[in-house]
Amino acid sequence: MADKKLGAYICKGCGIGDRLDAGQLAMIAKKEGKVGFAKQHDFLCNSDGVKMIQADIDAGEVNHLVVAACSRRAKSDAFNFENVAISRANLREGVIWVRPDTDDAEETTQEMAEDYIRMACAEVKYMNLPAPSEEQGLVRHVLVVGGGVTGLNAALEIAKAGYLATIVEKNGALGGAAAQFHKRIPNRAPFADPQDSGIADLIEQVESNNKITVHLNATVTKTSGAPGRFSADISQESGSTVTDNFGSIIQASGFKPYDATKLPEFSYGKSPDIVDQLGLEALAKQANGGAIKRPSDGKEVKSVVFVQCAGQRSDKEGHLSYCSGHCCLTSTKQAMYFKDANPDVDAMVLYTELRMPGAGGEDFYRSGQNKGVTFTKGIASEVVPNGGSLTVKFKDLILDEEVNYDADLVVLATGMVPNSGVNIEAVPAENEDKKDDAEAKAEVVATVPVESILNLDYRQGADLPQLVNGFTDSHFICFPYETRRTGIYAAGPVRRPMDMTQATEDATGAALKAIQALENAALGRAAHPRSGDLSFPSFRKEGCTQCKRCTVECPFGAINEDEQRYPLFNEARCRRCGTCMGACPVRVISFENYSVETVGQAIKAVEVPEEDEEKPRILVLACENDAYPALDMAGMNRMEYSAFVRIAPVRCLGSVNTIWVTDALNNGFDGIILMGCKKGDDYQCHFVKGSELAHTRMSKIDDTLKQLQLETERVQTYEIAITDIQRVPQIINDMAETIEKIGMSPLKF
Amino acid sequence: MSNLNTATVEKYRNNFLREVEANVEEGHWVKMCMQCGVCSGSCPLGPHWDHPPQKIFMMIRAGKRDEVLGSSSMWMCTSCYNCIARCPRELPITHIMHGLAHYAKRLGLAPKNQPTKKFAQIFWDSLSKKGRVNELKLGLSLYFMNGFAEGVKTSLKMQKVGMGMLKTKRMDPLEIVGGHGCKDKKGLQAILKKAREIEDAKAAKFQQA
Ligand code: SF4
Ligand code: SF4
Numbered sequence: 007m008a009d010k011k012l013g014a015y016i017c018k019g020c021g022i023g024d025r026l027d028a029g030q031l032a033m034i035a036k037k038e039g040k041v042g043f044a045k046q047h048d049f050l051c052n053s054d055g056v057k058m059i060q061a062d063i064d065a066g067e068v069n070h071l072v073v074a075a076c077s078r079r080a081k082s083d084a085f086n087f088e089n090v091a092i093s094r095a096n097l098r099e100g101v102i103w104v105r106p107d108t109d110d111a112e113e114t115t116q117e118m119a120e121d122y123i124r125m126a127c128a129e130v131k132y133m134n135l136p137a138p139s140e141e142q143g144l145v146r147h148v149l150v151v152g153g154g155v156t157g158l159n160a161a162l163e164i165a166k167a168g169y170l171a172t173i174v175e176k177n178g179a180l181g182g183a184a185a186q187f188h189k190r191i192p193n194r195a196p197f198a199d200p201q202d203s204g205i206a207d208l209i210e211q212v213e214s215n216n217k218i219t220v221h222l223n224a225t226v227t228k229t230s231g232a233p234g235r236f237s238a239d240i241s242q243e244s245g246s247t248v249t250d251n252f253g254s255i256i257q258a259s260g261f262k263p264y265d266a267t268k269l270p271e272f273s274y275g276k277s278p279d280i281v282d283q284l285g286l287e288a289l290a291k292q293a294n295g296g297a298i299k300r301p302s303d304g305k306e307v308k309s310v311v312f313v314q315c316a317g318q319r320s321d322k323e324g325h326l327s328y329c330s331g332h333c334c335l336t337s338t339k340q341a342m343y344f345k346d347a348n349p350d351v352d353a354m355v356l357y358t359e360l361r362m363p364g365a366g367g368e369d370f371y372r373s374g375q376n377k378g379v380t381f382t383k384g385i386a387s388e389v390v391p392n393g394g395s396l397t398v399k400f401k402d403l404i405l406d407e408e409v410n411y412d413a414d415l416v417v418l419a420t421g422m423v424p425n426s427g428v429n430i431e432a433v434p435a436e437n438e439d440k441k442d443d444a445e446a447k448a449e450v451v452a453t454v455p456v457e458s459i460l461n462l463d464y465r466q467g468a469d470l471p472q473l474v475n476g477f478t479d480s481h482f483i484c485f486p487y488e489t490r491r492t493g494i495y496a497a498g499p500v501r502r503p504m505d506m507t508q509a510t511e512d513a514t515g516a517a518l519k520a521i522q523a524l525e526n527a528a529l530g531r532a533a534h535p536r537s538g539d540l541s542f543p544s545f546r547k548e549g550c551t552q553c554k555r556c557t558v559e560c561p562f563g564a565i566n567e568d569e570q571r572y573p574l575f576n577e578a579r580c581r582r583c584g585t586c587m588g589a590c591p592v593r594v595i596s597f598e599n600y601s602v603e604t605v606g607q608a609i610k611a612v613e614v615p616e617e618d619e620e621k622p623r624i625l626v627l628a629c630e631n632d633a634y635p636a637l638d639m640a641g642m643n644r645m646e647y648s649a650f651v652r653i654a655p656v657r658c659l660g661s662v663n664t665i666w667v668t669d670a671l672n673n674g675f676d677g678i679i680l681m682g683c684k685k686g687d688d689y690q691c692h693f694v695k696g697s698e699l700a701h702t703r704m705s706k707i708d709d710t711l712k713q714l715q716l717e718t719e720r721v722q723t724y725e726i727a728i729t730d731i732q733r734v735p736q737i738i739n740d741m742a743e744t745i746e747k748i749g750m751s752p753l754k755f
Numbered sequence: 756m757s758n759l760n761t762a763t764v765e766k767y768r769n770n771f772l773r774e775v776e777a778n779v780e781e782g783h784w785v786k787m788c789m790q791c792g793v794c795s796g797s798c799p800l801g802p803h804w805d806h807p808p809q810k811i812f813m814m815i816r817a818g819k820r821d822e823v824l825g826s827s828s829m830w831m832c833t834s835c836y837n838c839i840a841r842c843p844r845e846l847p848i849t850h851i852m853h854g855l856a857h858y859a860k861r862l863g864l865a866p867k868n869q870p871t872k873k874f875a876q877i878f879w880d881s882l883s884k885k886g887r888v889n890e891l892k893l894g895l896s897l898y899f900m901n902g903f904a905e906g907v908k909t910s911l912k913m914q915k916v917g918m919g920m921l922k923t924k925r926m927d928p929l930e931i932v933g934g935h936g937c938k939d940k941k942g943l944q945a946i947l948k949k950a951r952e953i954e955d956a957k958a959a960k961f962q963q964a
């Protein structure tokens with residue numbers, strides 16, 4: 007854009023005009039904010055107000071606008087002007103709605119509004135109009151890794167939407183685990199009987215679809231690029247490799263059954279009559295509706311015990327701590343195999359808690375009971391093979407007694423272990439005993455015998471980052487299929503344990519996201535949560551010290567390294583969180599419309615009164631995803647908070663560069679509050695790691711405070727949920743009280 | 756009649772459950788219990804029983820035939836219907852309780868000196884004879900249920916109440932000789948006989964199966 011033409015529009019509607027001196031605000035915008043003009047309007051968001059602004063834009067009077075009215079989250083449709091930069095001063099939710107309408111409060115309320123005008127003017131002055139990098143084009147082709155239920159459904163959905171799909175399956179046949187099932191848990195009313203798995207039909211549909219290519223006995227040996235320009239090497243077992251381009255990727259690599267030999271108490275492997283759930287499926291397939299025979303001697307099974315939670319939901323070493331979610335339903339289904347063939351078979355399900363998820367789960371349970379499956383609440387301690395049969399030792403938890411029960415066959419409901427490839431964040435365990443290196447290495451290899459699924463040539467590692475228990479990280483609450491690698495979507499049991507019904511749903515969701523991702527990439531737009539954002543980070547090479555912090559801290563692995571070891575940004579992999587910008591110690595990373603300057607100058611624009619005026623200033627850096635809306639809602643509920651606070655929204659707490667904090671302190675701010683989302687394993691941070699990184703960075707701010715001879719209480723970091731409407735004003739007021747106690751900052755000029 | 760008792764029961768096998776299903780009123784519901792314990796928590800008598808309903812149902816599934824049929828629990832049920840009203844699985848628990856009591860009694864497995872059981876027998880004897888309950892005789896036999904000495908003691912204790920009832924014509928002393936009955940006593944006996952035949956046939960059928 008050639009010249010920046012600044013203009014301010016001050017709304018007097020919604021009571022703003024009654025409570026504030028709009029004329030004074032306009033004057034400040036012109037004199038201090040240096041805008042070309044400042045217009046007042048009685049009702050800015052109505053058609054007349056919007057028309058006025060549009061006319062000014064069309065006439066070339068203005069291209070950088072300050073809209074001083076309501077919160078940036080309100081009336082975003084009305085104030086949605088194209089090809090201009092806009093900054094919003096929040097006079098409604100941020101000022102008049104959080105301040106009492108009294109003569110006493112009038113002066114400080116007006117000062118609040120004036121500062122927000124100054125901040126908005128400063129911000130817009132340093133903003134530029136973003137334009138896409140045009141690094142990638144439109145590639146209407148999705149790579150689907152894994153040919154099980156999830157992969158097949160995903161590929162079909164993609165094809166039905168008119169895009170191409172390529173399935174890479176490492177086995178010799180499609181169908182995955184579901185192909186091993188005799189029948190499936192029903193997904194239709196009346197949810198009473200095991201149901202045909204439908205997998206053959208699914209495979210048939212995929213094979214006959216001319217938009218879908220299938221590679222069997224194949225793996226992905228290299229993936230590079232970014233959404234809109236992924237390139238993948240697909241290698242056949244035979245050694246031949248094809249390379250193709252893809253717009254986006256779905257990883258549906260599924261699960262492997264937990265290794266039941268890790269449960270010596272249940273004697274798996276010691277008797278062929280002790281099987282896991284997939285083992286039972288094989289027996290049922292063999293029987294094909296007839297009586298199920300036990301493997302040891304081919305005798306018809308007359309009594310069978312299902313041991314639930316075998317090595318699951320247990321904190322014992324080597325066990326799975328989680329619930330695999332389908333096993334109670336699966337055991338019920340399998341018990342029905344017996345009961346349907348011969349009602350005289352005793353089929354007992356030993357459980358501690360039954361979990362029957364899904365719409366039909368409870369109906370299916372009832373149906374099992376109706377068919378005479380016995381559900382016994384008890385804990386199995388041992389399975390002992392003895393001659394012709396098996397003794398299951400368990401404690402009946404209702405009758406509170408130890409029981410020995412003889413059965414012909416025992417089925418262990420072991421869990422699902424995700425096929426998520428390499429854990430790129432795993433830190434090799436320190437070898438405390440100081441064994442020699444070779445031995446130590448052998449140990450590491452033995453415990454991580456994992457092959458990569460995607461073989462990403464990302465600097466950050468070959469596979470998708472994991473969250474806990476080896477499942478790929480995905481934003482559980484808001485964006486379930488989204489992983490920490492933009493344009494690569496995880497679906498099915500690689501993401502969390504699930505059954506066929508859920509996997510099918512997952513496949514649909516991931517397919518739609520994958521299509522959206524490749525379309526967005528072609529337009530240079532960000533994926534959620536800043537969907538549509540065209541800005542992307544760029545850096546000033548001359549200033550870069552190659553410290554690598556940005557490449558390491560970027561939660562999405564967006565930054566590679568070029569030959570000279572400088573960061574290499576991949577626009578389409580970037581989610582525009584600004585974490586790199588917050589990380590950069592020499593502050594060379596910026597976005598066109600969001601930078602160290604835009605926020606830094608806004609902070610500097612706040613007028614800090616002299617110490618003896620007794621008017622402290624508190625800066626709040628609030629995450630725009632949760633904390634800022636919570637603050638807005640506090641306003642909507644007319645909850646009051648201190649008039650000494652000045653709030654600056656940030657994209658993510660991760661984007662907060664410590665320079666903002668130090669500058670604010672040096673400028674005489676008395677307290678600083680950082681508000682981000684919940685961090686940790688159950689994070690709510692929209693950018694996964696942003697809040698966590700900010701907390702880590704801020705834990706080191708104490709040194710800075712001490713250097714400046716300031717009290718450490720002056721800077722505080724909080725995890726805020728969008729629902730913390732009562733809590734946010736409290737936090738602000740507490741800070742105001744703290745400052746009253748410890749006194750004003752001595753650093754005022 | 757009690758040759759059903761020869762049934763051998765293996766623990767946690769389904770045979771006792773099947774026996775209950777076939778012979779106990781509403782017994783086919785037992786398998787539908789999901790062991791939530793709401794009934795036990797709702798039962799006003801719960802804390803005073805050996806085995807509250809939830810436990811009784813689990814015991815049936817665990818094949819504890821002797822313990823279940825010999826339990827005094829079912830006899831303690833007051834038919835308050837709290838459990839039925841609350842059972843999320845809608846089991847007719849009260850009815851099952853009485854069904855179990857009845858079945859146990861029929862097999863001669865019910866606890867020997869259970870007072871409710873004794874009372875029920877006296878009540879039945881009185882009723883089945885003439886089609887009407889003789890309140891005077893019923894009351895007196897109840898007093899003497901546990902022996903002569905205790906009977907005298909109770910009678911003396913209740914003397915005042917008895918006199919009051921006489922005075923207000925709530926009790927007819929002549930009932931002690933004969934007493935009133937329904938019109939067609941023979942017909943009643945025939946009905947009861949037939950009912951017994953049906954029940955026995957049902958039990959025999961289960962035995963054969
Ligand atoms: S840290 Fe955020 S803004 Fe920076 S490159 Fe990564 S995704 Fe993009
Ligand atoms: S009806 Fe009987 S078993 Fe049910 S709550 Fe009342 S007393 Fe207990």
Ligand code: SF4
Binds near residue numbers: 790
């Ligand atoms: S309330 Fe019903 S389902 Fe629950 S334990 Fe009692 S009988 Fe069983």
